[in-house]
Amino acid sequence: MSTVDFEDPMAFGMGLQSLQLKARGVGVIGDAPSPASIAQTVQFALLKIDTYDDYQKAFGFDADASASYGLFHGSAKFNFAEKHSYTSFSRYLVASITVTNEFQQLANPKLSTSANALLAAGHPDRFYEEFGDSFVLGITTGGAYYAVLEFTSESEADLHNISAALEVGEYGLFSGQAEFSSAVQRFKGQTSLIVNSLQLGGTDTTQAVNVDDILAKAANFAPEVRQSATKFSAFLQDYKALDLPDGPNPVDIENARLVLQNYTPLRNQLVQKLNEIEYIQIHPEQFVSPENFDLVSLQAQVSAALRVITQNASTCANNIKNCQFPDVAIPTIVLPARKDGAPVVVATPPVPPPQTVQVPDVTSMSVAEAVQTLTQAGLETDIQPEDVSFLWYKLHTVHLLGAPDSTSKIIGTVPDAGAVENPGTIIIIRVPQHVIDHPDIALQ
Secondary structure, three states: OEEEEOOOOOOOOEEEEOOOOEEEEEOEEEEOOOOOOOOEEEEEEEEEEOOHHHHHHHOOOOHHHHHHHHHOOOOHHHHHHHHOOOOOOEEEEEEEEEEEEOOEEOEEEEEOHHHHHHHHOOOHHHHHHHHOOEEEEEEEEEEEEEEEEEEEOOOHHHHHHHHHHHOOOOOOOOOOHHHHHHHHHHHHOOOEEEEEEEEEOOOOOOOOOOHHHHHHHHHHHHHHHHHOOEEEEEEEEEHHHOOOOOOOOOOOOHHHHHHHHHHHHHHHHHHHHHHHHHHHHHOHHHEOOHHHOOHHHHHHHHHHHHHHHHHHHHHHHHOHHHOOOOOOOOOOOOOOOEOOOOOOOOOOOOOOOOOOEEOOOOOOOEHHHHHHHHHHOOOEEEEEEOOOOOHHHHHHOOOOOOOOOOOOEOOEEEOOOOOEEOOOOEEEEEEOHHHHHOHHHHHO
């Protein structure tokens, strides 16, 4: 059916009311899962966020999870995401790294004697009350690390510039540490950067506070999780997958699930409006004539609509036979304009693109010659040994440049020769290890 965040007291065979993720009795028994192997799956992503829905998806919440967590309760991950109050007044990147160990599942699952007896006697409603509509078939251990990079500014015009900078490249795949740092630095200076992070599993609980910390955490996270994994996710299976007795099946909740999914986008709209009203109350100097808006009244209207949605969703989950599609009046909310509104497009001569630099090919040069050539091109340099690897090389199977030799010639650069970069970008010069051990060779 679905994979959800693991929450105590989930356990193999435990029944759940999946609409609200409420734990019920153990209605399924079976053989113990086989021991997990040492294999791990590592996934890294850095996503640009354009909408509140994008923000939730960056944390892995699908429509079902958003409904369950948002309308009824929250996992640690969901609460972290909500805590940072997404608004349209900031721009966001969400970095995530998830490490999962081998999936383990209950072997030969079957209904317990008491659960089987309820269905055989024709009491599906009582079965639903006691064992829910699904059970925990599998559990995965592992860990997760999330970092929210929030770029804030005092005017809409600045935010427009930030958004344009974010569109320079497709964030998500980076060939190395230098490329990630360079991408962030391209627009970091235009605004303030706030970093918040969440860690599940692993041994080093130090929280990242800047881009370099995120890189260090990401590079070391998989080995940490191997030492200290946590129960990470649970796979829920409906009872129809089992060999059921003759007679009525457990109640079908698909209509209720669809109804709750329709409540989710309405809730998201209201939550974002509440966040934005609170932001205006805290930062009135960033808006045009906020004193002309009754923010307290607007806040009350949005809160009232949100309560109605939550109450209706709860009624649906508790009495699934009477679920009704949303009929909630969403108030029309007009908020004060941001100062320095979005730039107006006027007929002006085209503005020449910013100056860029093509990385020279320096692979045939000595280290000293390469540094001089790159510096003259307007680029910064950093010398690294050829056996240095980055997490992203491992994740995306990007091969190291060249092969080690016994000369003082360099092996390659990151980014590669021919790449187009902004002036001042740091270019990593890859050299044999012996050049690092004997720096006097670099002068040859």
